[in-house]
Amino acid sequence: MPRLLLLAPLRAQTGNGTTAQRIQDHLESAGHSCTLWDTYGCESPSAVAQLVSSGNFQGAFGIHLYKAGRLLQGIRIPFGIVFGGTDINEDIKCAEKVQVMEKVLDEARFAVSFTDAMKETASVYWPWARNKICVQSQGVVTSPNAFFNWKKFLQNAGIPQDHGSLRFFILICGLRRIKDPFYLVDAFTEWHREDPSVYLIIIGPAVDPVFAEEVKEKIKRVEGVLLLPEIPMEDLHAVVKKCFAVVNSSLSEGMSVAILEAMDLKVPVLARNIPGNAAIIKHKLTGLLYSSPQEFVQLSKNLIQDPSLREDIVTRAKEYVTKHHSWEWERKTYQNLALKLR
Structure with missing residues (x-):
């Protein structure tokens, strides 16, 4: 060899x-x-x-x-x-x-x-x-940590104790400009003011330290958006399973592993409508594609209001990722x- x-x-x-x-x-x-x-x-x-x-x-x-x-x-x-x-x-x-x-x-x-x-x-x-x-x-292979302490994770993140009715959207990305973590922040903050039960969690390492500082400063000034450091993969998969949806806001993607892992874990995906994402997501079939922050919010509301749509999407997404990945x-x-x- x-x-x-x-x-x-x-x-x-x-x-x-x-x-x-x-x-x-x-x-x-x-x-x-x-x-x-x-x-x-x-x-x-x-x-x-x-x-x-x-x-x-x-x-x-x-x-x-x-x-x-x-x-x-x-x-x-x-x-x-x-x-x-x-x-x-x-x-x-x-x-x-x-x-x-x-x-x-x-x-x-x-x-x-x-x-x-x-x-x-x-x-x-x-x-x-x-x-x-x-x-x-x-x-794709996912392996959530069966012993992950979700309540402690939320407490450490500063989430209110009464979190039973909250819905968490998670954006998993290394902090660099190509991932565009700013894209949804203002629209999400406005939505959080309207509906305090929704939160956006941005989680990942500071790949670009200078840009990461910009992100930290921005997040300090808004409501409903949290920035957390990277965690071990098994813990991250456990967090994804607890979230309402996984979000992608990248300017460019080859093939997002985070999207595929969410599909495998039967968690719905809302992804920016760019070629790399559209190659693996069929809109309203295996996930939701959005072209503006406002469209993201509207699609998220639709997903909350229509449990059957959510169930259909995660079922078909799981079938897709099992067959093609x-x-x-x-x-x-x-x-x-x-x-x-x-």
């Missing part, structure tokens, strides 16, 4: 980071030795080449066509690339980055796209690479791809 390097942006609780950990587990379960390495710790392709030489790696995976791909250029071992989301949705708007990503795709043995839509976008820019791009959706199938795909690096 070849010794593999897995190069990815590994900031805590970001999509690329959790994807990398999952792929590492898939590869190691097949007997590969797989070392995870953070792109933020590599300054240039020559630094990665030195790492490859000293670590005696025979093959590599990169997550993010630009951030990891540019560091794998010219490397003397075979590699494959996994699209990260912002590479195809955002970096592709920059001509200089497009040229770099083109060269990376040319050198890569294969590329992986989470959705058909991402593959089609990449194929518009690099039609010659279409046949080397395979589509593999994110796999199999963790076992994802494992087989990456294990087969690893064979192409020999």
